[in-house]
Amino acid sequence: MANPVTEFWRRYRRNGAAVVGLAILCVVVAMALSAPVFFPTNPLRLVGPAELWPLTDARFPLGTDSLGRDIAAQLAHGAGTTLIIGLVASLVATTIGVGIGAAAGYYGGLVDDVLMRFTEIFQTIPNLIFLLALVAVLGPKIEHVVIGIGLISWTSVARLVRAEFMTLREREFVLASRAMGMSDLRIIVTQILPNAIPPVIVLASLIVAGAVLFESALAFLGLSDPNIASWGGLIGEGRLLIRTSWYVCALPGLAILLTVLALNLIGDGLNDVLNPMLKNR
Amino acid sequence: MSPLLQVCDLTTHLFTVEGVVKAVEGLSFDLDADETLALVGESGCGKSMTALSLMGLVPDPPGRIVGGQVLLGDRDLLQLSEHEMQKIRGNEIAMVFQEPMTSLNPVFTVGDQIVESVLTHRQVSRRQARERAVELLDLVRIPDPRGRFDDYPHRLSGGMRQRVMIAMALACDPDVLIADEPTTALDVTIQAQVLDLLGELQGEFGMGVILITHDLGVVAGIADRVVVMYAGRKVEEAPVDDIFASPLHPYTQGLLGSMPRPGLEERLREIPGVIPSLIDMTPGCSFAPRCAKAMARCREEQPDHATIGDARVVACFAAEEEVAGRGLAVDT
């Protein structure tokens, strides 16, 4: 058996689109990491004339927004914000979802009924409205945004994990674990969870993409943290100028589009690798 | 009289990422009308892939028939187009699968499914097809065939479903019936019923039946002739009495020895080792690594099929020597 990392890459590589997605994501990550080097000052500082078109001034290659802030700097710093919000929100959603889904799927019966009704309540609330209400009440801070996005995204994880657990708990190796006297928690964590994780990873990557969109939507409506540069915030700034200086919206819009596309492609690629049904094809 | 079905040198490979799986390698056998031929072997011996090859149903990708002939009368089935094959399947060659649970469509009644298979190949009215379906249900000894006609598959037990599958296969009076592990999923008393039914129907219809199974006990009860397969190849072929009375190939001997028998106390005679992978095949006889009689030659050279007497074939150097020692004619 080959080294698992090389084996993983060998399978992943077969999906060309997924490799492109990974490349785009690498560029975004590189942007985020290099932002403090190339744009050491606060990107929200006013640095030049307002509404400067891209490629007209060498100091501001991507132009400036309505207040004269450097768009390139905002994009670079925004990349980090976007990624962190996406990742942390996805982590929050996955943690809640795995916990609830695992308990519901493993125990079944009344536990399952109660937890699934609870999940359904969350599913029926319109996501964006819930998020807006939450941020409006708690205040537009980045932590609140992240938690809010996590709270609206966990239901799909819970449903997936529950379904996985329900099939896995019937498998004989779980029976064998019970026969040797293993505790429920230990069975859930060491026996079933490692087998249920691959599809969850795929879903988590898609939740990151969803979180990026939610954050952008919030920022666009002016409800994200105004003290941090983000792509959605930039679009929000630019929406009033869309007839004249449309690039202010278009550039971050393009960045969001590419990032979300990349994350979806990666999700597909992970699905191909991790979904055992497709193995050996 | 020429045989009903002639399989010559059939070779089917699966092209997977891990390599080429030689599922069936140079398989030849004849099937006469009114005869039951058993294809016997363990998992991965190529018996099921043989059935799919005969039916033109090899999943592609990854599988492909890379050589040989399958002669039904004077037509080579491997040369026919998919459209021509569709006319043959179900009409001249029919098949019964292992899983009676999944081989019936759950959303149609069993009667409608039989009607459908009648209408596919016969120019008859729906009413005539319905009559035929009831007749077939009766033929496979389903009690109250008219009543059962409108039942959905989930209402029937495994044994009943397998009877329905057999009724569908017989809908167009096929010349050849391929039964792939037809009783493996069934309980032993139900297995006895279904095997009994198959035997009787074979006589009534005068079909050639190819029975694919891993169970030598089933073979003893129903087959006329036996082909033993190992790692994609035929290793021995003989009339059923000879296979059980005097198996020639060490693999056949090992298989029989590893079956528990009533009244025998001693340890079972096991065949050591594991069933080989069909990807990295060794150059010589594929059974050599597990064979107690293996000689140096066996590890280098693939033994050819030697004909012994007028009805037996074996592919084994050691068996050839033994038989020659007994003064029987060996024709390689």
Place this chain on the structure above:
Amino acid sequence: MALLSIRDLMAHFETPRGTVYAVDGVNLDIGSGETVGLVGESGCGKSTLGKAILRLIEPNFGSIVLDSVDITHLKRRQLARHRHKVQMIFQDPYASLNPRATVGRIIEEPLMVNGWGSDRERKERVAWLLEKVGLPTDSLKRHPHEYSGGQRQRIGIARAIALNPKIVICDEAVSALDVSIRAQIINLLTDLRDELGLSYLFISHDLSVVEHIADRVCVMYLGKIVEIAERERLWAMPLHPYTQILMAAVPVLDPKIARERKKIIPRDELPSPLNPPGGCRFHTRCPYAQPKCRDEEPPLRPLQGRQSVACHLVTEQADGSIAYPTMAAEAAPKNDVRGAPA
């Protein structure tokens, strides 16, 4: 005192379509070092019985006494102290091993869970177990998918005997294996039994395998034991009509006998355990059924010797002989099947 003693055990399941009487009043004793075979067709409750003994399925009624301790109602924590005495080998060598764990981990797991020895002692024990079941020592770091079905079953056996159990429940432990591999595993099981003094409850639908390995055999039909006898006795003289039919349905390895023997093909299909027939549960399929069989359930009665049977038609005569329903002498194959020629 038997090592394992089961009394009036019942295990019922509620399903949307009604109650399934999977195990419906079973009495069974297993002695130390004894192998008891449990045969029957699908839905007869043999697997449920095996799982109920381990309390993987909670019985509704009755008692399970293991090594003089009634474990039927023990709380989890107390039960854990007795778990090591009875272990299980499962049917499916693919589903019964955690695909994400290494072989070493799978075998060590029961030792870790039960706080057995130090880390080093456990490692030594795992190495010893690997050798016992005939697996190469380099297996520790490998994963189950690298092994074939037979070798996987060896891993499952090593896991089951890791805690030095007194009884191992083999639930169709060789049914999923190829013939040539099955013989290897059966031989391994008999070797381990002799060496470690194990008792087995050997659950199988395959009579020929049970005949090979068991000292005593129980025949189950729809949740009840219909006949129980020492192996030789049962094969020489099956009394219950169901046992006779079951034996007659087993394919024999001799084409001449197969052609000649008279077939007793049972009528009908297995009834559903959801709605078992009243009276004797076998009466709907029994070729000898009398009106009495429909109305009254026959109890499992001990006859002379160690044979018990639940059938109204089996009677002990005044002269000590047993009268039982049978087709004819030639109906059941006698033990004259010769071994395979060398």
